Amino acid sequence: MKILGIPYILKLVPHLSESGNLGEHHGATHEILLESGMDHDAAMATLIHEILEAINHLLELGLEHGTIVAIETGLASVLFESHVSLDPILKEAEKR
Ligand SMILES: [Zn+2]
Numbered sequence: 001m002k003i004l005g006i007p008y009i010l011k012l013v014p015h016l017s018e019s020g021n022l023g024e025h026h027g028a029t030h031e032i033l034l035e036s037g038m039d040h041d042a043a044m045a046t047l048i049h050e051i052l053e054a055i056n057h058l059l060e061l062g063l064e065h066g067t068i069v070a071i072e073t074g075l076a077s078v079l080f081e082s083h084v085s086l087d088p089i090l091k092e093a094e095k096r
Helices: 040-058 065-081
Strands: 009-013 023-026 031-035
Touching: 023 040, 031 040, 040 065
Parallel strands: 009 031
Antiparallel strands: 023 031
């Protein structure tokens, strides 16, 4: 996956949620981590969230977390309603 032309590595991580997060965005290493135990829709919503976090970081938008959550929720609702999936991106994920 590339975000604004920058390659990002997507990793599925078991037990990530034990740290309190279903997903993590690491701006320094260009990685997005997702809890591997989520169902499909939760994984997709979390991926959307972390992509938004990456855009916020790369473009220095200064969005607050609540704003990112709101955009995630709105965008996910449109995609779910129209049965649009991010499976091609989710399939790229490395398991670790
Ligand atoms: Zn967040």
